[in-house]
Amino acid sequence: MLVTIAQLLLSLSILVVLHELGHFIPAKLFKTRVEKFYLFFNPWFSLFKKKIGETTYGIGWLPLGGYVKISGMIDESMDKDQMTKPPEPWEFRAKPTWQRLIIMVGGVTVNLLLGAVLYMMVLFVWGKEYLPLQNMTYGVHFDSIMHEQGFIDGDKILKIGDRTPETLSEVSRRILIDGERDIAIDRGGNRKTITLDDSVVETILDRKIRSLFMERFPFQxxxxxxxxxxxxxxxxxxxxxxxxxxxxxxxxxxxxxxxxxxxxxxxxxxxxxxxxxxxxxxxxxxxxxxxxxxxxxxTHLHYERIDYSFGESIPAGWSHGIQTLSDYVKSLRLLFSPAGAKQVGGFGTIGSLFGEEWHWQRFWEMTAFISIMLAFMNILPIPALDGGHVMFLMYEMVTGRKPGEKFMEYAQIFGMVLLLTLVVFANLNDILNSQWFSNLSESFQHLFGGSPPGGVD
CATH class of the missing domain: 2.30.42.10 (PDZ domain)
Incomplete structure (x- = not known):
């Protein structure tokens, strides 16, 4: 548990600091005053702070992100007094629209590039090891839900849709994300096509299935x-x-x-x-x-390995980063269903990605994934996120008029309430899906013959 928490905090610290630098650096280049640069939020008090020049650098105690407070900007600090005074040359609101736009997209740009660079590094340092489907001598071991669809342990997967997949993870991705339903298999030398039910993805989500397929190998x-x-x-x-x-x-x-x-x-x-x-x-x-x-x-199956030179790792890492972003965006549609909504997770879910042992390759791979995920989430047009500021700046560029400051203030409050609600919902899901809550539920059922307060029958 402590190793998982340490990995999560280190990963978030790296991502938050670099994200905020994405705002900080262009702000400084455009001679915009940055009053604060914080890792994590600091309501009521800071763990550390030091003023250097015109900027106070600090570390907060609430690891929900970080921020840079830029003069002349309505942000999560809700500093309205500054906005009642005439604009000063060093303020954000006094800068041309294109400069303000660059400042706002800087953080997202850094997160996207960082994800790709980390994938490049992982490929260069560790290479890529995988088990091709054609090397699965003993066939595939299927989850029970796949048995219900007609698969038998030992079947060999040949095609999914009109493509020949390379790995089991690709098969899972094409089922869950791309919506493929026809899978061609080899069963004892005979070719057969199995068509999955239209409701299979909803069932997978509802049962919280982690792995649809696994390699089949002897028990030595x-x-x-x-x-x-x-x-x-x-x-x-x-x-x-x-x-x-x-x-x-x-x-x-x-x-x-x-x-x-x-x-x-x-x-x-x-x-x-x-x-x-x-x-x-x-x-x-x-x-x-x-x-x-x-x-x-x-020991029993032949895994393939690809080693990358520095030059080869660059396009391969970039391609993997773009594929990760594409898959993540497509997967969001799964959340718009009763079973999918229950999969939304908070810090517990994110932390579980790292595992309970510290492996640097996995740490950097997960940090790259989270960085790309944050890039997309931050660019969504929701007030209080970078994407909300970008949305209002685009409106200003098109119409030639700034949104009213009162409107911006209310929009910021709305965005913050919405984001806080989502954070509470996601972390509540973590609690309800945890083993601790399952054990508590069983205890209540044994003691009282029912569910715990607030539980679901």
């Missing part, structure tokens, strides 16, 4: 957790687990799906050790596990 024991029931029973590292009781289960996810049915009981394991078949009886924990972890799929 790599290690044991402390106190492993399998290890106590005599299973050894390197053994292949082929089944349980009288059921053939040679692949890891098949076994993992089967064993929880025997939680607190015992089962007979069918294993292979050095080419010799054996049978071992082991107890299954109350949680439905035997305490054995499989070898990495790379």
């Amino acid at each position: 024991v790599a290690q044991f957790v402390p106190g492993s029931e399998a290890e106590k029973a005599g299973v050894q590292v390197g053994d292949f687990i082929l089944g349980a009781n009288d059921t053939l289960l040679p692949f890891f996810y098949d076994f993992a799906r089967y064993v929880p049915n025997f939680g607190g009981d015992s089962i007979w394991l069918q294993i292979e050790r050095n080419g010799m078949p054996m049978t071992i009886r082991t107890r299954v924990s109350e949680e439905g596990r035997i305490g054995a972890a499989p070898e990495d799929p790379r």
Whole structure:
């Protein structure tokens, strides 16, 4: 948990500081006074602040973003006294419209470019490793919702729509984002096309399915957790687990799906050790596990790897950044449904992207994704966001008239209330979707035979 929080705070700090520099630098170039430059918001007090020249630099305690306070501008500071005085040459409102526009789009521009640059760096430093569908020797392991659609574990995916996908993530993306429904498969040497239900995406969202497809690979024991029931029973590292009781289960996810049915009981394991078949009886924990972890799929499946030179990483990183932006924009339509709205997440959801262990490659990939996401969200024409200011500046450029200051004040208040409502809604979703709330709900049901106050039956 602490590692996740640390990664989230570091990522947000980098993104906020660079975003605000996107406003700060053009403001300074156009000789516009910047009164404050803050990382995080500072209602009532600051963790740190120091005035250098005409600008106070500080760190707030509320990590909902950051800000630069530019003289002569109605923003989240709601400093109205300044606006009652005649404009001064160093104020934002005294600058030509095109200069004000550049100042306002600076933050979004930095976020977009930063995302692409980070993807370039990741490709240059770590390259790209992936498992092509054609290398999935044992076929695909499907989630239960895909079984309902007609898939069987071991099917090999050939096409989706009229395209030949390269990876499982591409198949998922084309189903969820592009709306493809026809999937051609190879089942035991026979070609077949499965057409997904029109409601499949809504069902996926409603059930909170994380992975529709996974690689299928043999269950070869790599290690044991402390106190492993399998290890106590005599299973050894390197053994292949082929089944349980009288059921053939040679692949890891098949076994993992089967064993929880025997939680607190015992089962007979069918294993292979050095080419010799054996049978071992082991107890299954109350949680439905035997305490054995499989070898990495790379042991049994051939992953492809692409290494990029510095020059090659530039167009590849840029292309990946644009694709990420496109997919993110398309995915927003999924939120306009009852199940989709429940997927809107706050800091908990964002933090979960980083994982509980610190891996620099994943950290930079997630930071790049969040940067691109923030670029799009910030340019939306909502008052209090950069896009709201841009919208009013475009109105001024077209009509030759500035919106009234009273109107701008009310618009700013409306935007701030709207954004605060969305933040509360998103973080409330995190709480309602958390394991903590699920455990609390179960406790209330056990104690009182119903749902907790405010819960859903």
